[in-house]
Amino acid sequence: MALSSYSTINHHHLPAAAHSRLAPRATYRITATVEEPAIKSHNRSSSAINIPATLSNLLHLNTKHHTNSGTTTASVNNNPTLTLENFDRRTPTYSPKEDISSLCTEIHRSADWSHLLSPLHPWLRREILKYGEFSQSTYDAFDSNPFSQYGGSCLYGRHRLFEKIGLLRHGYDVTKYLYAMSHVDLPIWLERSLHAEAWSRDSNWMGYVAVSGDEESCRIGCRDIAVAWRGTVMPAEWLEDIQGKLETIESNNDSDIKVEHGFHSLYTSKNETTRYNKLSASEQVMNEIKRLVRFYQEKGEKVSITITGHSLGGALALLNAYEAASALPSVPVSVISFGAPRVGNEAFGDRLKELGVKVLRMVIKQDVVPKMPGILFNEGIKMVEKVTGTLEWVYTHVGVELGLNVRTSPYLKNCIDFAGFHNLEIYLHLVDGYMNSKSGFRCEAKRDVALINKASGMLREEIGIPPCWHQTANSGLMCNSYGRWVMPNRVPEDIPSPYRDGQMNYIVSAISVAVQEAAQAWLLQDLDAIHLQVVSPDDILMLERVTGNDDHEE
Amino acid sequence: MALSSYSTINHHHLPAAAHSRLAPRATYRITATVEEPAIKSHNRSSSAINIPATLSNLLHLNTKHHTNSGTTTASVNNNPTLTLENFDRRTPTYSPKEDISSLCTEIHRSADWSHLLSPLHPWLRREILKYGEFSQSTYDAFDSNPFSQYGGSCLYGRHRLFEKIGLLRHGYDVTKYLYAMSHVDLPIWLERSLHAEAWSRDSNWMGYVAVSGDEESCRIGCRDIAVAWRGTVMPAEWLEDIQGKLETIESNNDSDIKVEHGFHSLYTSKNETTRYNKLSASEQVMNEIKRLVRFYQEKGEKVSITITGHSLGGALALLNAYEAASALPSVPVSVISFGAPRVGNEAFGDRLKELGVKVLRMVIKQDVVPKMPGILFNEGIKMVEKVTGTLEWVYTHVGVELGLNVRTSPYLKNCIDFAGFHNLEIYLHLVDGYMNSKSGFRCEAKRDVALINKASGMLREEIGIPPCWHQTANSGLMCNSYGRWVMPNRVPEDIPSPYRDGQMNYIVSAISVAVQEAAQAWLLQDLDAIHLQVVSPDDILMLERVTGNDDHEE
Incomplete structure (x- = not known):
């Protein structure tokens, strides 16, 4: 495969019916006749957001914008209308790995x-x-x-x-x-x-x-x-x-x-x-x-x-x-x-x-x-x-x-948020969606957009995270x-170098042996007959062998 | 037992040695000789707080203050020095219940x-x-x-x-x-x-x-x-x-x-x-x-x-x-x-x-x-x-x-915090410690003080919550x-009145039967042959019997 080509992209554009899980459901009034009136429209207050419709519009507009700019690559326009399904719950968050x-x-x-x-x-x-x-x-x-x-x-x-x-x-x-x-x-x-x-x-x-x-x-x-x-x-x-x-x-x-x-x-x-x-x-x-x-x-x-x-x-x-x-x-x-x-x-x-x-x-x-x-x-x-x-x-x-550029992602709020612009998850999101220096966001980006809000509020509210x-x-x-x-x-x-009373003597004597071994195997620079500072990497290596717990402590 | 007497109070005054779990531990430097020097004093930065000492002083002062005011009841002074142990991890948070x-x-x-x-x-x-x-x-x-x-x-x-x-x-x-x-x-x-x-x-x-x-x-x-x-x-x-x-x-x-x-x-x-x-x-x-x-x-x-x-x-x-x-x-x-x-x-x-x-x-x-x-x-x-x-x-x-009075509790910060003063957990804490209109905080109060900080920051920082x-x-x-x-x-x-498609017909017909029963047993006021609004408590009762799920919905 040539270096500059993309791997095959599969678009799963779901028909409108697939949104039924997200469409408003009728509630029912208990009546003696079997009757399930739809919820009255004024009960759906205007502050409520219809996620699929809104996001679809949003992404559609966004894609259109990129199309008009004339710089989008072919791979984007195969599926101009992203839907909530594209990033929703039913896809894995990463592709299979190739041998590189x-x-x-x-x-x-x-x-x-x-x-x-x-x-x-x-x-x-x-x-x-x-x-x-x-x-x-x-x-x-x-x-x-x-x-x-x-x-x-x-x-x-x-x-x-x-x-x-x-x-x-x-x-x-x-x-x-x-x-x-x-x-x-x-x-x-x-x-x-x-x-x-x-x-x-x-x-x-x-x-x-x-x-x-x-x-x-x-x-x-x-x-x-x-x-x-x-x-x-x-x-x-x-x-x-x-x-x-x-x-x-x-x-x-x-x-x-x-x-x-x-x-x-x-x-x-x-x-x-x-x-x-x-x-x-x-x-x-x-x-x-x-x-x-x-x-x-x-x-x-x-x-x-x-x-x-x-x-x-x-x-x-x-x-x-x-x-x-x-x-x-x-x-x-x-x-x-x-x-x-x-x-x-x-x-x-x-x-x-x-x-x-x-x-x-x-x-x-x-x-x-x-x-x-x-x-x-x-x-x-x-x-x-x-x-x-x-x-x-x-x-x-x-x-x-x-x-x-945060403005290329349709998932991010159009806001000024200096902490958000610096957030690493936003970086990873934008890398995931990056195509080239001129185009917008990749349709087939798979990384979970919920991660955007892990430590920021940059994700659009419609997405419900x-x-x-x-x-x-x-x-x-x-x-x-x-x-x-x-x-x-x-x-x-998970404790950084726990203090183990019972093991203390064992460790100290084991270190003595280990240090002597180490002194023979490698050249120790800070060895002193009375007081040995453990500063050499070789000591650490030995300590690890003895204690199995060098992780946290020098 | 007379109404105005207190139930027996047991004081568990622990000796100083009992604090050892909380006292600073020596860390060790790895040396070839067996040596465990105590941590140097400047390593314990002044921002670190010695919990037992601080709180003990604090509570001691507080109790002394009340003693001087001459209004404390006998039950308080039996144990003038509260320690961290009094509210710490090893006591239940409530007393056995009496038959009242x-x-x-x-x-x-x-x-x-x-x-x-x-x-x-x-x-x-x-x-x-x-x-x-x-x-x-x-x-x-x-x-x-x-x-x-x-x-x-x-x-x-x-x-x-x-x-x-x-x-x-x-x-x-x-x-x-x-x-x-x-x-x-x-x-x-x-x-x-x-x-x-x-x-x-x-x-x-x-x-x-x-x-x-x-x-x-x-x-x-x-x-x-x-x-x-x-x-x-x-x-x-x-x-x-x-x-x-x-x-x-x-x-x-x-x-x-x-x-x-x-x-x-x-x-x-x-x-x-x-x-x-x-x-x-x-x-x-x-x-x-x-x-x-x-x-x-x-x-x-x-x-x-x-x-x-x-x-x-x-x-x-x-x-x-x-x-x-x-x-x-x-x-x-x-x-x-x-x-x-x-x-x-x-x-x-x-x-x-x-x-x-x-x-x-x-x-x-x-x-x-x-x-x-x-x-x-x-x-x-x-x-x-x-x-x-x-x-x-x-x-x-x-x-x-x-x-x-928030000032009676030794556990609460001496601060101005209008939201904190109104917080229900602060109320419950103060009721738990209340003795009478003139005295300070009960030594034997058992309620978990960590609850104070559930939705406030009123608990003193020394306590570590x-x-x-x-x-x-x-x-x-x-x-x-x-x-x-x-x-x-x-x-x-846990779903408020879930919409149960499969059960809908059953419920509706069961309601019909239930309402007819109810109409005979009690006087239904809103009964209508064609359209019955379920507004009477008796309907609710019947519905509950039928569906077992009246919790959330009228």
């Missing part, structure tokens, strides 16, 4: 993705959505409840994350969780637990490293190491405070490669006295990537690294890609980012190109975050204006941009056997 | 409850909380989701309500659901479904009639018919619009007994073309009360009627009591209301007294609603000021007031087998 191993080189190594973008190749779309869902999972699985003992951590242990979040179908395994310091020189966007026994006062869960399983590796043609970085749901808090202060990325030289101070600080901060950030996020992720690359390369496998993130997470992805490509020149490194701000200066961008890092940036036209640094927020996010200086010229975007519906039953409280509402303990497998 | 049948007459018929109020008799407290929980259930079970097909109805069928809401322990059975028109001359506080197939465009679920089962009837000494009226959670919306317009309560005379127009309109409106309000709320509840009274009186049982409601529901309770006492002079009628506004003029109050209606009004000093009509809201609810006219003298409160925690998982959406998030259909027993 033949494209591995092209997708991962070719100089430019541009020729796959207009029209967007369906195979590339599916890959973008896969990584986008990895990014989204860092929000969905984040415990943002300050009343939880584990506020700021991941809700689930790494072995259960994809099962719990519904991403098993991508065929990846999480191998490592990543943490970053919350005391860095970035504004207060990091969550902190108010609980007296909080799991950590210093760190936040920031994402994970995952690796493709055998089946998925076979399908995509290489062993893919995916890194997903958590960003921020609501940008205003931290965007207002981005200082636009550049600093050198290499600590030990006076390179002219510079990146934004706040992002760099978050990526590199660590503190010996903390529990989860004895290593910085940078060290954690690089240790794990190197371990995995070594492991699979020793088995003779082809390896790739794909780093993804939304918003701030997209900025971290770029810093991570810079470091990975520098350290592992033999491995192709890609970045799939969504609504990410600018990160560094032109020298940074040039160096990324030299390193062969491929960057695909999804950017919604109406989203202000990708314009940062370079604009200022006034009065919260009510006003946005350009900095009169040269900030936007100093900071440079890198890679290829896939430009999205409540805004910001993603919430826990009773905010996580449960009624215990005494009839009291309490915040239940997590199951052991 | 010997008090039935006193509680239900004596001229005045005043002598039971200071100190509040524990048996009366338990009865107040029972009816208060009936009132609260009308909020907890209300479907307020405008995206639900059944928005504005009860979430559960009447047979499952108490089971679902956790009130089976009171030993009552719901016999009838009550509906009121949402098109009445009251401001927009009634919920309406946006769904194209909404269960009703005209009516809202307003509460229910329940009757005590054999065991509970035995315990309290009579067959108790309880009516619970739903009110409003947030008063600002409708309070701003209360017109303070009096109108005559009897439609066919020029009596000087007058009540507030809006309340009366809600209570009495009906419309032939609607599905749930062919009968007004007044007719629905009176038909059911009369049916139950007749049924149990024919069996020779002693019957009482107790009507309860919070806020607007308390106003409806008073109108309902007036009507019930007028129609059924042989049956004692009581009202247990919470935060109810004034309803009528002095003549209305006098007439209620003549009728022997006993009213116990719970009033939180800081709640503005019981001051209505008679004050005005300026700029929303930010300012409250008295009407300069005579409105507050025109409208009269009736019955006995139990005055509550999220504000407004009462919410449905994913706003009611569920992921279907196609992977799509949808608003699921209700189970049949």
